[in-house]
Amino acid sequence: MKLKRIPLIFLSLLLVLMPVFVSATDEITVEFDRVSERVLVVKSGKVYTDQIVALASKKGMVMIDTGIAPTLTEKYRKVIEREFGRNDFVYVINTHYHWDHTNGNQIFPEAVIISHETSPDRMRQFDQGRPNSVAQRRARITQWKNQLKGLEPDSERAQRIRDAIDSSEITCDDLENNYILTLPTLTFNDRLTLDMGDLTFNLLYFGEGLHTGDDIIIHCPEEKLLFTGDLFYKGSMSIAFSSQFDAPRWMSVMNEVLKDEDAVEWVYDCHNGRMSGEFISLWRDYLVELWNDLSAASEEGLDLVTVQDRFSYENKYSFISKSGIDPEQLKREHQNNVKYVWYRIKELQSAATVIGQVIAESGMDAALKKYAEIKDAPVEKYYFDEVEMNRLGYQLINQNKLKEAIEIFKMNVELYPETWNVYDSLGEGYMLLGEKELAIKYYEKSLEINPDNTNGVAMLERLKSEKEEL
Numbered sequence: 001m002k003l004k005r006i007p008l009i010f011l012s013l014l015l016v017l018m019p020v021f022v023s024a025t026d027e028i029t030v031e032f033d034r035v036s037e038r039v040l041v042v043k044s045g046k047v048y049t050d051q052i053v054a055l056a057s058k059k060g061m062v063m064i065d066t067g068i069a070p071t072l073t074e075k076y077r078k079v080i081e082r083e084f085g086r087n088d089f090v091y092v093i094n095t096h097y098h099w100d101h102t103n104g105n106q107i108f109p110e111a112v113i114i115s116h117e118t119s120p121d122r123m124r125q126f127d128q129g130r131p132n133s134v135a136q137r138r139a140r141i142t143q144w145k146n147q148l149k150g151l152e153p154d155s156e157r158a159q160r161i162r163d164a165i166d167s168s169e170i171t172c173d174d175l176e177n178n179y180i181l182t183l184p185t186l187t188f189n190d191r192l193t194l195d196m197g198d199l200t201f202n203l204l205y206f207g208e209g210l211h212t213g214d215d216i217i218i219h220c221p222e223e224k225l226l227f228t229g230d231l232f233y234k235g236s237m238s239i240a241f242s243s244q245f246d247a248p249r250w251m252s253v254m255n256e257v258l259k260d261e262d263a264v265e266w267v268y269d270c271h272n273g274r275m276s277g278e279f280i281s282l283w284r285d286y287l288v289e290l291w292n293d294l295s296a297a298s299e300e301g302l303d304l305v306t307v308q309d310r311f312s313y314e315n316k317y318s319f320i321s322k323s324g325i326d327p328e329q330l331k332r333e334h335q336n337n338v339k340y341v342w343y344r345i346k347e348l349q350s351a352a353t354v355i356g357q358v359i360a361e362s363g364m365d366a367a368l369k370k371y372a373e374i375k376d377a378p379v380e381k382y383y384f385d386e387v388e389m390n391r392l393g394y395q396l397i398n399q400n401k402l403k404e405a406i407e408i409f410k411m412n413v414e415l416y417p418e419t420w421n422v423y424d425s426l427g428e429g430y431m432l433l434g435e436k437e438l439a440i441k442y443y444e445k446s447l448e449i450n451p452d453n454t455n456g457v458a459m460l461e462r463l464k465s466e467k468e469e470l
């Protein structure tokens with residue numbers, strides 16, 4: 001809906017009736033949500049949301065994150081100034097370094113920008129690789145446009161893709177023509193408190209392993225709000241995605257924020273609207289219980305198979321269904337959580353991480369030797385994980401290291417020959433390398449195991465039609 005064509009009288013009526021008001025000036029629609037007298041959420045995108053928050057304190061305006069594109073953030077700033085009737089931006093807080101949270105920093109040049117102490121370096125690194133990121137994102141846009149052709153236009157997936165295309169096109173244009181690297185100038189390691197008179201902002205470093213490693217959370221007790229960047233998502237109870245995470249720190253940070261029962265009413269992330277305080281408390285309770293149970297099991301000398309059975313979703317953890325998430329998804333997430341928390345407690349090293357480091361430092365030959373060595377190593381030292389190995393392969397593809405990626409996918413085929421996805425990934429690797437025969441061979445193998453692999457079907461069709469054209 002574009003309101004610019006609606007007569008002013010209806011517009012003022014809408015302002016009274018609707019909590020969300022639309023003020024688009026072009027194809028991207030900017031919306032806002034007045035959470036309270038002092039808090040305004042401004043965003044665009046219906047499904048894939050770009051969202052920033054403005055808080056009006058006695059001592060000035062405080063911004064949480066600045067969005068994906070300066071052109072959009074300029075529009076957000078106008079809405080904020082109009083709604084509050086002021087423009088005294090004192091602080092901008094970046095929840096982490098990612099471009100979709102910091103690209104709009106330049107729109108608040110008068111403000112002091114705050115982040116974790118490692119964020120400026122990460123942002124500088126992103127800036128150095130900016131042309132590459134833009135090229136990759138533009139390639140992604142082309143892929144999305146192709147995907148859209150096969151989708152029902154009104155489906156949520158199609159809407160999400162259209163949102164992503166719109167914001168990505170603006171972002172790429174901005175990153176090429178309208179972007180000034182604007183780094184945080186006030187950084188902290190552990191915690192920082194801003195006393196803004198009527199509002200307090202408690203900034204806490206969250207710790208390694210859940211999203212980027214420089215994530216902070218911001219608690220505003222007077223408004224009972226918690227801002228968590230990309231750390232949490234209301235559609236998931238995932239705790240860990242590898243064994244490298246700082247659970248003890250997460251627990252102490254969350255216990256501190258949630259120590260009073262009504263300390264947090266709403267939790268704002270940057271893409272998915274808001275979560276309830278109960279959801280985040282449930283996540284914390286789940287983590288604490290899992291950590292304590294598995295620590296005790298480790299002391300007892302149990303093995304992973306026994307642990308997985310004793311602490312299964314059905315036996316002990318079905319209480320996480322209070323999150324409202326589909327139980328089948330919760331079971332899957334719980335299985336992964338148990339596995340990674342166990343590896344973490346046993347202090348096992350991730351083979352994928354070690355091999356990835358060797359590739360970066362010494363190249364593929366050394367990595368192949370390391371792989372053989374790890375395979376023969378005692379089980380209490382390393383662990384192999386299909387998902388982590390697959391992720392490493394795709395990281396290498398992103399770094400344009402196709403041959404290395406294929407070696408990793410081959411290892412995964414050797415390690416997990418029963419799994420369809422390892423063949424799908426190897427097929428993709430060969431496809432990107434231009435080895436069509438091999439790509440077809442592995443996509444076919446993947447489909448043999450899982451005929452429902454729709455990506456595999458689509459890729460095979462494409463490869464075969466390209467072959468006929470040759």
Ligand SMILES: [Zn+2]
Binds near residue numbers: 096098211230
């Ligand atoms: Zn992020």
